[in-house]
Amino acid sequence: MLPEYRTSTDEVQLRKIIEQWAKAVHTKDIAGLTSNYAPDILLFDVVNELQHVGSDAVRNRAAAWLATFEGPIDYEVRDLRITTGDDVAFCHSLNRISATRQDGQHIDMWVRATVCFRKLGGTWMLTHEHSSVPFDGESGKASLELKP
Amino acid sequence: MLPEYRTSTDEVQLRKIIEQWAKAVHTKDIAGLTSNYAPDILLFDVVNELQHVGSDAVRNRAAAWLATFEGPIDYEVRDLRITTGDDVAFCHSLNRISATRQDGQHIDMWVRATVCFRKLGGTWMLTHEHSSVPFDGESGKASLELKP
Numbered sequence: 528m529l530p531e532y533r534t535s536t537d538e539v540q541l542r543k544i545i546e547q548w549a550k551a552v553h554t555k556d557i558a559g560l561t562s563n564y565a566p567d568i569l570l571f572d573v574v575n576e577l578q579h580v581g582s583d584a585v586r587n588r589a590a591a592w593l594a595t596f597e598g599p600i601d602y603e604v605r606d607l608r609i610t611t612g613d614d615v616a617f618c619h620s621l622n623r624i625s626a627t628r629q630d631g632q633h634i635d636m637w638v639r640a641t642v643c644f645r646k647l648g649g650t651w652m653l654t655h656e657h658s659s660v661p662f663d664g665e666s667g668k669a670s671l672e673l674k675p
Numbered sequence: 676m677l678p679e680y681r682t683s684t685d686e687v688q689l690r691k692i693i694e695q696w697a698k699a700v701h702t703k704d705i706a707g708l709t710s711n712y713a714p715d716i717l718l719f720d721v722v723n724e725l726q727h728v729g730s731d732a733v734r735n736r737a738a739a740w741l742a743t744f745e746g747p748i749d750y751e752v753r754d755l756r757i758t759t760g761d762d763v764a765f766c767h768s769l770n771r772i773s774a775t776r777q778d779g780q781h782i783d784m785w786v787r788a789t790v791c792f793r794k795l796g797g798t799w800m801l802t803h804e805h806s807s808v809p810f811d812g813e814s815g816k817a818s819l820e821l822k823p
Contacts, residue, residue: 612763659807
């Protein structure tokens with residue numbers, strides 16, 4: 528048996544960051560979404576390219592993504608598990624994105640998210656985010672229909 | 676400016692785990708590959724399903740994957756960045772997989788990898804792994820041709 532995951536002030540702070548993040552996606556609040564990004568954040572995103580490096584690049588990427596949708600984005604964070612030490616932490620979850628694209632297409636998909644943090648100057652900052660969907664080995668297509 | 680990432684005994688240990696992991700993939704050594712997996716590891720893998728939970732499931736998944744290849748797997752870990760605290764750590768890298776499948780198809784692709792650790796009983800254990808390729812938003816296809 529593993530020791531229990533700590534429930535600490537740190538975990539509460541991290542949970543709040545994820546909640547604010549979800550809220551910011553819903554309202555397409557780019558400043559809120561990226562307020563905890565470390566300057567050297569490295570993002571592995573759901574769609575191309577392989578990676579995005581630095582908070583400016585990640586902010587641009589987020590703004591472009593939010594702009595593809597018409598109206599609010601429904602965003603649900605499920606199975607969030609937070610692991611936190613003194614100044615390093617990570618969490619993962621399954622996130623449902625349900626929204627209508629500017630071209631009228633409705634999407635409803637689940638994304639795997641891993642978010643990694645360092646505590647810098649007393650504040651938890653995102654230094655790494657990895658979001659993805661798996662693909663089907665037979666068809667080579669991204670699996671946008673999978674549900675937890 | 677952010678403070679420098681620590682170079683510590685912990686980082687050396689974590690780097691060694693990643694190196695052993697790469698070696699174990701190359702030689703298809705399933706025991707070596709999974710020796711540092713925590714019992715409750717949660718895997719987000721490159722291909723379906725959404726997630727695999729627990730070391731037995733992850734070991735089976737790894738064995739099935741290794742078995743799809745004929746001969747050794749060339750495996751290169753690039754841009755490995757390790758962030759470590761006292762008992763929580765994470766790292767990310769771009770990993771090149773070059774190998775021949777049992778059906779004769781040669782694959783040569785780059786995978787984004789995020790690996791998260793807890794120190795349990797003095798030993799770093801993998802509690803979470805997230806491996807993926809992005810997909811192309813236009814075609815819906817997994818992007819297996821991207822290079823760093």
